[in-house]
Amino acid sequence: MNNITSKLTAVAVSVFIAFFGAASFAPNDKAVIPALTWDNTTGGSFGKEFSSFAAQHFAFSDTWRAVGSRIDSKISGDIVNGVYIADERLIAADISEREDAGKSAAVINSFAESYDGAVYFVAVPTSAGVYGDVLPAHLSRVTEKQQTERLYEQLSSDIRRVDAYNLMKMLSDDRIYLRSDSKWTMYGAYCLYRTVIQKLGSQPVSYDKYTIRHVTDEYCGDLYRRTLYMKNEHDILDIYEYTDGAQVTECISVGNDGSEHECSLYDASALNSDDMYKLYLGEREPLVRIHTDVNNERKLLLIGSECAACFVPFLTQHYSEITVFFPEYADRPLCEFTDPNYCEQTLFMLGIDSINSEKLSMIEMR
Amino acid sequence: MEYSSLLFIYGFFPVSLILYHITPKKLKEAAMLVLSMIFCSFFGLEYVLFIAAYIIVNYTVSRLTDVLRKKNAIACFIPFAFGMVFDIFALFAFRTERFSAVYTTLRLHEAFFPVGISLFTLSALGYLIDIYNGRVSSEKNIVRYSLYIMMFPRLLMGPVLRYDAFTRIMNSRRTGINELGKGLTLFIKGLTKKVLAADTLYALYIAVAAYDTGELSAVTAWLGITAYILCLYFTLSGVADMGVGIGYCFGYRFPQSFNYPMFSSRIRYFAAKWHVQVIHWFRNYITKPFASQMKSRYISKLIFIGAWTAAGYWYAFTVSGALWGALMGTSIVVENKLRNSRMLKATGIIYTFLLVTVFSVFLASDTVSDAFGYLLAMIGGNRLLTDTLTLYLLKSYLVVLLVTMYASTDLFRNMLLRSRRMLLRKVFSSLTPVVMAALLAVCTALISSSGSSEMLLMKL
Numbered sequence: 140m141n142n143i144t145s146k147l148t149a150v151a152v153s154v155f156i157a158f159f160g161a162a163s164f165a166p167n168d169k170a171v172i173p174a175l176t177w178d179n180t181t182g183g184s185f186g187k188e189f190s191s192f193a194a195q196h197f198a199f200s201d202t203w204r205a206v207g208s209r210i211d212s213k214i215s216g217d218i219v220n221g222v223y224i225a226d227e228r229l230i231a232a233d234i235s236e237r238e239d240a241g242k243s244a245a246v247i248n249s250f251a252e253s254y255d256g257a258v259y260f261v262a263v264p265t266s267a268g269v270y271g272d273v274l275p276a277h278l279s280r281v282t283e284k285q286q287t288e289r290l291y292e293q294l295s296s297d298i299r300r301v302d303a304y305n306l307m308k309m310l311s312d313d314r315i316y317l318r319s320d321s322k323w324t325m326y327g328a329y330c331l332y333r334t335v336i337q338k339l340g341s342q343p344v345s346y347d348k349y350t351i352r353h354v355t356d357e358y359c360g361d362l363y364r365r366t367l368y369m370k371n372e373h374d375i376l377d378i379y380e381y382t383d384g385a386q387v388t389e390c391i392s393v394g395n396d397g398s399e400h401e402c403s404l405y406d407a408s409a410l411n412s413d414d415m416y417k418l419y420l421g422e423r424e425p426l427v428r429i430h431t432d433v434n435n436e437r438k439l440l441l442i443g444s445e446c447a448a449c450f451v452p453f454l455t456q457h458y459s460e461i462t463v464f465f466p467e468y469a470d471r472p473l474c475e476f477t478d479p480n481y482c483e484q485t486l487f488m489l490g491i492d493s494i495n496s497e498k499l500s501m502i503e504m505r
Numbered sequence: 506m507e508y509s510s511l512l513f514i515y516g517f518f519p520v521s522l523i524l525y526h527i528t529p530k531k532l533k534e535a536a537m538l539v540l541s542m543i544f545c546s547f548f549g550l551e552y553v554l555f556i557a558a559y560i561i562v563n564y565t566v567s568r569l570t571d572v573l574r575k576k577n578a579i580a581c582f583i584p585f586a587f588g589m590v591f592d593i594f595a596l597f598a599f600r601t602e603r604f605s606a607v608y609t610t611l612r613l614h615e616a617f618f619p620v621g622i623s624l625f626t627l628s629a630l631g632y633l634i635d636i637y638n639g640r641v642s643s644e645k646n647i648v649r650y651s652l653y654i655m656m657f658p659r660l661l662m663g664p665v666l667r668y669d670a671f672t673r674i675m676n677s678r679r680t681g682i683n684e685l686g687k688g689l690t691l692f693i694k695g696l697t698k699k700v701l702a703a704d705t706l707y708a709l710y711i712a713v714a715a716y717d718t719g720e721l722s723a724v725t726a727w728l729g730i731t732a733y734i735l736c737l738y739f740t741l742s743g744v745a746d747m748g749v750g751i752g753y754c755f756g757y758r759f760p761q762s763f764n765y766p767m768f769s770s771r772i773r774y775f776a777a778k779w780h781v782q783v784i785h786w787f788r789n790y791i792t793k794p795f796a797s798q799m800k801s802r803y804i805s806k807l808i809f810i811g812a813w814t815a816a817g818y819w820y821a822f823t824v825s826g827a828l829w830g831a832l833m834g835t836s837i838v839v840e841n842k843l844r845n846s847r848m849l850k851a852t853g854i855i856y857t858f859l860l861v862t863v864f865s866v867f868l869a870s871d872t873v874s875d876a877f878g879y880l881l882a883m884i885g886g887n888r889l890l891t892d893t894l895t896l897y898l899l900k901s902y903l904v905v906l907l908v909t910m911y912a913s914t915d916l917f918r919n920m921l922l923r924s925r926r927m928l929l930r931k932v933f934s935s936l937t938p939v940v941m942a943a944l945l946a947v948c949t950a951l952i953s954s955s956g957s958s959e960m961l962l963m964k965l
Binding site: 146152155160180182189193195204215220 | 506510511514515516518519546548551616617683685686689690701705708712894897901905934935938939941942945947949950951953954955956957
């Protein structure tokens, strides 16, 4: 390398680094630097937190990530940042072997043992489970089907199970999952509702009685945010309204500190936020209590993950009171929020990707 | 903090470079030490405390050994032996899982790993042996000694230097815009190796590794292990190049560790170009001292193979890794015997690459039986030549494999060197700044999602 080349390289690269370095790490009121705590300082997690902070606040980060995705998809065969880019959708391509769900099954069994009413369980597959066939074989070593079967085998015989996997698989040609996310659409939730509600002892409301409104066609899901891949169009979010049916008379969310706020089945303000999926049931709180004008005194406890949020509107036609508990958002056990035995039925509706969450222990009654 | 992270490239590196250059000349080494401490602190306070304690123990032991050696040859053995045992124990305690009691006793986090311990242990041991043998005097300046162990451009991948070589480099510091240009070029070259080549090859390797060896078709197994050895080369040499490049920017001209070993025409050439300073360390401190005592040529050769076995064990800390070293050492000995064989001359590059690839199965496997299982798959023992996975991997990665194979050779460099008076050289020179900025941009885009490229394939 001659001297002129060295000098020019030094100038070109230094200017590049200086420009993006200054644009990224200049003091900024909005950027909240990770807090230094004893634990994260000694263990080294502060370094990782700071590094991911740097990535989040890197200048033009969205453009960089979009370019990175393009390059990655060209050189790594359609897999970008752990997401497989299929023709019609993005699919989470998690190569890691999924953990055994034995611990979660034990927690659910223990709940059922202490509970006086009937317990129902639905493991909801993700889009990767339903559309996983298109993934290269090495990316789908343990399928969600196998994982669901293993979990169901470990559940106590008193718990009534619903086979959501095969049902969703059968309907996979319909628009039951979002294309840019692993979550289902409200139509997907409706399809499962028809089966679940019969198990729970009611007849489903027919599809034509609902008025369906497309509230946005700009939904960019989690998988999109991981890749910023523009090939597939954005998703549509729907809301289902049954004007002649039962109406919600009260909807209260309860925070970890016990504070109560009014909420609604559909929160339009979420459409202006980063996570439009919070359209369903609004900002997540550990507990939501819903009263309807159904005059049957039936009470349901729904213990769910994110996917349960857009399932709730369908249940309101059948119960006078529904209590929804999201273990993922709870800091204290369910029994400190409400008495589970107050409801005669409990429905577990957990996404297969959240079955092994540590937070499931929040449902333990002992 | 990795060299290949946005935080390092756009934050720590430029800021530390500016701070270092505005520091008065007398305080530059102290400034480098402070910067290295800050760099280490990103791995956690535990790491900083560990490395500080490690330095204090080694510094004290080396001073005592030196002082006692001048007075009483026998007495100096005590601190020397203590230092050796301490360093080797620390290496085993943190690189194997057999000493979990150390974590409990010291109340360390489970995830704690002293980054670079394999490399700085070699430095510390070599220095202690050199003092004991009277080859060098102990360093009185603890700042410089600390830099020998933990200077951040050398911390992650060396080079492992003898203390006198390190001192020479520290004393002949040369800064300027030319050094900065050369350093940045080397750094970006290393970054590209790591982010563009190694990370892509790793995806291919883990796609194959996700299967049981009993299910693999022969071609898939070959693809997987070829990806592994290339990935290992690009990872180690990429991080090493980045470190050397950073050193250049600070004015320290550390030697490079890899010299295009992958497509050598002999195993011994491969060995001479692979992780040069590490292999030299095993030659200087194991082969030479022991072999020189032996009259029998056979025993000398056994010692040579033993040193390679130790090197293999040092890489992987498994029996399988040691077997890799033993096979490498043995093949060099056998090759030297067959030096004039026509067959060897005709098949040089091919047989070297094949042997290196086959041997690397032992480096990649956790156990010897896993390695033999994999070798069985490679020779078609699973009665499968190809399958759908093979086709998918070939479709997705064949171009990557061919390009990285070419990039691992010195063909391009030689083409430029031989065309000294031709237009090509001038064109390439004039394009270098733009190419470097473009490569930096590509690497930045690729690491922008996660913020860094952390895959290291093996923890050294």
